[in-house]
Amino acid sequence: MNELLEITTTRNNPHVDPSMGMWEWQIPVYLFLGGMVAGMMIIAGYFLFTGRHKEKNCSCFFIPIVSFVLLSLGMFALFLDLAHKLYVWRLYTTIQFSSPMSWGAWILILVYPALIANILIKPAKWMTNRIPILTEYSKKINEHPFLVKNIGIANMILGMMLGAYTGVLLSTLGSRPLWNTSLLWVLFLVSGLSAAAAFVHLFAKNKYESELLAKADNGFLVIELFVFVMIFLGLLSSARPHIEAAHLLLSGAYAPVFWVFVIGIGIIVPLIIQLLAVNHKVSHTAIAPILVIVGGLILRFVIVSAGQFSHWFNAHLH
Amino acid sequence: MPRYGMVIDTRKCVGCQDCVIACKTENNIPEGYNRDWIVTESHGKFPDIQMEIRTERCNHCSETPCVSCCPTGASHIHDVGGVVLVTHEMCIGCKACVEACPYDARYIHPDGYADKCTFCVHRVEKGEKPACVSVCPTYCMHFGDLDDPNSEVSKLLQSRKWHVNLPDAGTKPNIFYLV
Ligand code: SF4
Ligand code: SF4
Numbered sequence: 001m002n003e004l005l006e007i008t009t010t011r012n013n014p015h016v017d018p019s020m021g022m023w024e025w026q027i028p029v030y031l032f033l034g035g036m037v038a039g040m041m042i043i044a045g046y047f048l049f050t051g052r053h054k055e056k057n058c059s060c061f062f063i064p065i066v067s068f069v070l071l072s073l074g075m076f077a078l079f080l081d082l083a084h085k086l087y088v089w090r091l092y093t094t095i096q097f098s099s100p101m102s103w104g105a106w107i108l109i110l111v112y113p114a115l116i117a118n119i120l121i122k123p124a125k126w127m128t129n130r131i132p133i134l135t136e137y138s139k140k141i142n143e144h145p146f147l148v149k150n151i152g153i154a155n156m157i158l159g160m161m162l163g164a165y166t167g168v169l170l171s172t173l174g175s176r177p178l179w180n181t182s183l184l185w186v187l188f189l190v191s192g193l194s195a196a197a198a199f200v201h202l203f204a205k206n207k208y209e210s211e212l213l214a215k216a217d218n219g220f221l222v223i224e225l226f227v228f229v230m231i232f233l234g235l236l237s238s239a240r241p242h243i244e245a246a247h248l249l250l251s252g253a254y255a256p257v258f259w260v261f262v263i264g265i266g267i268i269v270p271l272i273i274q275l276l277a278v279n280h281k282v283s284h285t286a287i288a289p290i291l292v293i294v295g296g297l298i299l300r301f302v303i304v305s306a307g308q309f310s311h312w313f314n315a316h317l318h
Numbered sequence: 319m320p321r322y323g324m325v326i327d328t329r330k331c332v333g334c335q336d337c338v339i340a341c342k343t344e345n346n347i348p349e350g351y352n353r354d355w356i357v358t359e360s361h362g363k364f365p366d367i368q369m370e371i372r373t374e375r376c377n378h379c380s381e382t383p384c385v386s387c388c389p390t391g392a393s394h395i396h397d398v399g400g401v402v403l404v405t406h407e408m409c410i411g412c413k414a415c416v417e418a419c420p421y422d423a424r425y426i427h428p429d430g431y432a433d434k435c436t437f438c439v440h441r442v443e444k445g446e447k448p449a450c451v452s453v454c455p456t457y458c459m460h461f462g463d464l465d466d467p468n469s470e471v472s473k474l475l476q477s478r479k480w481h482v483n484l485p486d487a488g489t490k491p492n493i494f495y496l497v
Contacts, residue, residue, distance in 0.1 A: 001364045010335065011355035011374075013425040020422060022413040083411025084430035090390040090408050098386035101414050105389060174383060175420035175487065239486065312420050312484050316497075317361035317368045 005315060020176070020308040026081035028300035031166045032195070033074030035188050036296065037067045039196025041111070041159030043213070044118055048152030051145070053121055057205040064118035064155075066199075071115075075108065100169040107161050114158045117141075117151045163189040170307060178245035178303070178310040181234050187227045194220035195296035198270075198289035215278050217292065221271045228263070245310035254306040262302055266295015320463035321380070322399030322437055323492035324451070325471045325480070326373060330458035333358060333371040337450035337459065341375075344438065344449035348428050353435040354450055370497070373450065373459065375435040376423040377483065377491030378402050384415040384424065393432065399463070400492070401439050406431040420487040437461070464492060 015022050044063040052058045082088055092109075096102035119127075121141055123134040141147055167185025174180050197217035204210040235246035249258045270288035277284045333356045341347060341354050354375035362368050378401055385393045385402060392408035393415045395401070404415075409431040416424040416432060427433040438448035442461075446452065451459040462471040471494075480494045 003363050004360060004367065006360045007357060009355055009357045009374075010338065011352050011422075013351055013422075016416065016422050016425050020417065022416050022426070081412070083413065083426045084409050085411070087390075087407065087410045090392070090410050094389075094391050096389055096391055099389045099414070101387065101412060102389035169414075172383075172387065173414070173418045175418050308417065311422075312487050314357075314421075314483050315359060315361070316481050316495075317359055317370055 005317075007315060020311070021305075023081065023304055023308060025301075026077040028297070028304045030074040030078045030081075031188065031300040031304070032297045033070050033077070034166055035163055035192030035300070036195040036199060036293075037071045037074070037111075037192075038159045038161075038163030038189070039193040040067050040200060041114070041118075041155045041162070042193060043196055043200055045152040045155030045157075045159060047209070048118065048121070048148055048155065050152075051148075052209070053148060055206060059200050059204045059206060059209050060118065061122045061124075062203065063200060064115045065124065066203075068112075068115050068119070071108075071111065100165055100172055104165045104169060107158065107165055111158050111162055114151070114154045118155055121148060121151065160189070163192045170303070175312070176245075176307045176310050177239075177241040177312065178235070178248065178307040180242065180245075181231050183227055183231045183234065184303075187224065187231060190220050190224045190227060191296050191299055194224060195293050198292035201284075202286055202289045210284070211278065214274050214284065214288075217289075218271060218274050218278065221267050221274075221292070225263075225267055241310065241312050245306075248306045248310055249302070253309070254302055257298065258302055258306075261298045262295055265291055266298060267292075270295070319465070320399045321465045321492065322378065322401055322442070322461065323464040323471055323494065324437075324448075325460045325462075325474045325494045325496060327456075327458040327460075327474075327478075327496040328370045328372050329496065330456040331356075331371045331373060332456060333373075334455060336453045336455055337373050340449040340453040341435070344441075345436070351425055351427070351433075353433070370495075372495050374421070374423075374483065375450070375493070376402060376419075377421060377489065377493045378435075378437060380490035380492060381488060383418040383420070383489065387414045387418045389414065396439060398439065398443065399437070401437045401442075402434075403436055403439065404432050404434070420484050420489060421491075 011017055040063045044060040047058055047060040053060055091105040120137050123138055128134050164185040167188035170179040171182055171184040194217050197213045197220060201210055201213040232246050235242045248254050270291040273288040276282045335356055338354055347353055354373055357372050357374050359370045360367055382402055385395060390408050390410055392405045396403045411426055411430045424432050424434040447461050451461045460471050462469040464471055475494055478496045480496050482491045482494055
């Protein structure tokens with residue numbers, strides 16, 4: 001007869017049993033949008049820092065408006081997730097230094113002024129038509145190249161913080177072995193950058209920037225693959241719960257989605273297409289960037305869902 | 319300062335669920351939710367099977383990931399006995415603490431805040447025992463101050479073999495199971 005090890009429980013709390021499922025679609029959607037906006041802020045900040053705003057059609061002019069909208073959508077998703085919505089203001093009556101979620105709440109407050117400053121460098125027509133004074137502000141900012149540079153730096157730094165904190169938030173939750181890797185923030189930051197590069201590439205009017213971002217995206221995708229390898233090496237050489245957590249993605253329940261959508265369609269296929277495109281073997285199309293963006297979204301769903309599924313084992317009779 | 323904890327004799331526990339019902343009625347736990355529950359663990363090769371029955375709840379850990387992740391300070395350590403509590407009016411229902419607990423001891427109350435065992439601190443502060451401890455028909459549960467070497471719980475831990483749940487998760491739980 002075979003060996004038996006069975007644990008049964010009478011607990012059946014909603015969204016906790018049989019396996020943790022507290023965080024649903026809202027969290028991955030927020031993590032994705034937050035990550036992509038973070039990447040776009042870094043890109044726009046870099047363009048401002050290098051003085052590309054002198055070009056007429058620099059992407060740094062449409063990025064902050066799109067970021068503003070996408071980030072607000074993401075925050076709305078986050079708000080939808082809160083179970084005690086009327087008390088949301090409690091986030092802003094305190095700073096909890098041990099809680100990355102608390103840092104995040106404050107980082108988000110700082111991100112908006114940086115985005116608005118970036119918007120003011122060259123406000124869109126529909127804005128100046130409604131609020132003529134914006135033209136004045138814009139003029140004043142542009143008189144000081146030093147100021148523009150600093151707005152660029154602020155956008156880069158806050159973008160980094162925004163992109164990183166989402167990963168730190170999950171990785172400090174040691175109760176979920178899959179998240180318990182200190183490289184998660186690197187993964188989320190790079191994935192955010194790659195989705196952002198893809199997104200801006202899709203809409204960039206400036207030829208030079210479009211080409212540059214396709215090349216940069218190839219770099220980000222390669223780094224992302226490398227970070228995945230490092231994460232799995234770390235988990236696989238850790239304790240049993242971590243090994244099992246890695247196998248959830250590598251060969252377990254989440255393997256089909258992980259290999260096909262995250263690695264295959266989200267990284268390898270667009271990487272090949274874009275490598276051919278930047279070497280002028282094929283022309284640039286929307287396919288690769290769209291795949292990268294969809295892959296980034298699915299990545300967040302897989303990490304949030306599989307992470308909640310991963311757990312410690314509580315068996316004592318051995 | 320006292321450090322409250324429980325010592326539970328798995329050799330006496332029969333899994334009758336009296337503690338579960340006592341908690342539900344004492345603390346008005348909504349239908350379908352549990353602050354405490356019964357776990358049965360069976361191990362071995364037939365006919366040589368071992369079984370452990372134990373009543374579980376929040377371990378009121380000494381290292382509290384559920385408190386450190388809380389963005390508002392709603393999850394906190396109470397002044398008395400190191401009991402881990404949630405202030406309902408400060409909780410935004412972000413669920414971070416629910417995710418952070420390796421024992422899955424928390425849930426979100428239908429009213430929106432995070433909820434879990436309180437060690438019946440409202441009773442303990444009046445000198446009574448937690449509801450679950452007070453009703454156990456086999457007297458398998460003991461509640462007291464773990465920092466007092468002369469308390470019943472400390473003496474039991476000195477004289478008997480015990481284990482805690484998920485020691486590797488690093489939370490230093492304060493519920494001990496006698497074996
Ligand atoms: S058992 Fe869970 S909820 Fe209770 S103190 Fe420990 S980590 Fe926190
Ligand atoms: S659900 Fe409430 S108690 Fe738990 S971490 Fe969020 S705000 Fe704190």
